[in-house]
Amino acid sequence: MPSGGAKATIRAVAERSGVSTTTVSRVIQDSSFGSTSTRRRVLKTAAELGWVPNGAARGLASRKAGIVGLLFPDLGQSGAAEEQSPLYVDEVIRGAEKVATLAGEAVLIAAVRAAPRRALAYSVAGKVDGLVIMARSLSDKDIAAIARSVPVVLLAAKPGRRSLDHVAVDNRAGARELVAHLIEAHGYRDLVFVSGPAGSPDSAERFAGFCEALGAAGLPQPALPAAEGGFTQEGGAKAMRLLLNQGQRARAVVFGNDEMAIGALGVLREADLRVPRDIAVTGFDDIAIARHVSPPLTTVHQPMRELGEQAVQLLFSRLREPASSRRAVLLSTHLVVRESCGCGGKGEPYAGRRER
Amino acid sequence: MPSGGAKATIRAVAERSGVSTTTVSRVIQDSSFGSTSTRRRVLKTAAELGWVPNGAARGLASRKAGIVGLLFPDLGQSGAAEEQSPLYVDEVIRGAEKVATLAGEAVLIAAVRAAPRRALAYSVAGKVDGLVIMARSLSDKDIAAIARSVPVVLLAAKPGRRSLDHVAVDNRAGARELVAHLIEAHGYRDLVFVSGPAGSPDSAERFAGFCEALGAAGLPQPALPAAEGGFTQEGGAKAMRLLLNQGQRARAVVFGNDEMAIGALGVLREADLRVPRDIAVTGFDDIAIARHVSPPLTTVHQPMRELGEQAVQLLFSRLREPASSRRAVLLSTHLVVRESCGCGGKGEPYAGRRER
């Protein structure tokens, strides 16, 4: 709290140090401005008065907020699952934060929750120089509306011809590589896929990659995933039970993400089925837990942090050159072979890159 | 990008809908203002023009940014360790974000990195209505200076008589409870503590709790931790090797956090020592991975998300009543008994609460 009462302003600092507000303004912006004595005097009074330049006034005058925004979907609603893992979103936030902070901008984050959905988004849009919007947080219509007033970069949205910059991960290629490994290195021919929530573009792309790999190997491609697990541990467990009860005896179950696979591992243990001996299991994302479960999970590493970094970088380029043509960045994944696929303790079937 | 060129302003909307700016301003703020026809007309033109109210102008006029800030220390510098885990900070951020967003405020986050340390902090301070500052991100002096211009809540700082609101976790009691369990339920009498980084208040408090429990049981209290592990997996592994090489044969090693304990688990496996049969190991924090390692880690659950929630809540109270007396919130931890302490698969020594 301010000591006296009213907060200090640039004018107070100026008067108290016997210079004009212009001088004060310049001194604090430009570390090489003015005579040494003036500088010192100004800086000193500013400190004495506890003056912190008002960001709103600055932003208004300079037409630059010095803030980039990040909008993401509310993950809490899927249930208690959010407690569990080092979420995707956290990593993205950290990546974004890093790039932004190093460039001297702060990051404004907000989950778009059900209630004041649009209101919040618009409010955020008004406060930032640019906005990164994660898939599934806003309707296309709202995104378009917002994009009229502030530069927007889309994150992990469904690939398609949009008019906005966007950055995503090559989910399809990642799934293809993973499945090809299961088929070629292990000789599995009976594979099923467990998807994430209904509308997830990530899940859809991974399933597409799954199918492509089967096709490339001359195996029949399913029209639909064998089950849906909502990207949660709980959902993965449920899906696994369903498959087991249906008498499905797939040799390998390819889960749309790690959390579902981890949930399934528990179910299989209880059912006295050994992984990978009886049934192989794989995930996707390579979350921190993946290497610690038993058996360690074979999965596809997704550069989540880099996703956030690139998104903000893209935003900065756009801010720099507003007129440049739209850009799309596709980040690549890589296969992380551990043991749940059937690769044993030491250098078994798979000859390629293994985790160091 | 704006379609025409210049962004729409409230004035443009006002003129185009034949009303004053005052009316436009009220219509968008107050969902029950004006005649229905006026409302509709204004809202319609606003949408057509793609007008998004300028946050800076709003903030300047209303003396309220609608933003709360969160400053945290840069964790990247400790090395690659940051990649590994569902960090503490992430949870705090999520908690803060949730409470703030539900109250209609956005959250501005920034890691305080080495370089423009203070500059960034001050810049953030100017942009927000209030600030949550995590321990070890800023010097006491800078904190004091910033607190003169904007309400500040300290997070997890060392308990002591400061003049600022603050929220923390009762690390000491948590450690005490954990160690008492090791002594009473398992009969261990030869325990050592591995600390975090040098200046960490969390680590210091946990060590204090460790000592108190030993004292209460009539066991000798060490003056210093047996080793230091920097709160990282790597560091924990190193510390464990050190203890082993020194010929230390403690019956139980109490690590200052989970990550170090997890690092140690690997070392013990390589050394052919069985946990908990040969040596018991415990952590602190209850990060997501803790339940998945083998053996599952006995640890102390720390309500990290709640920490963030409470901090923002405290900030809001302060904003509401600037003159109220300073408040301190101490959140309690709870013991999470799994297997690394010696409690077996099913209801062994420990009769109290177990993980459900």
Add this chain to the structure above:
DNA sequence: TTGTACGCGTTATCAC
């Protein structure tokens, strides 16, 4: 090198 004066886009106050 330093100062004057205006404008940034919105809200609050007061009048009608």
Add this chain to the structure above:
DNA sequence: GTGATAACGCGTACAA
């Protein structure tokens, strides 16, 4: 229910 007008605190031509 609606409008005119004065702040809000700072940056920055432009002038000196």
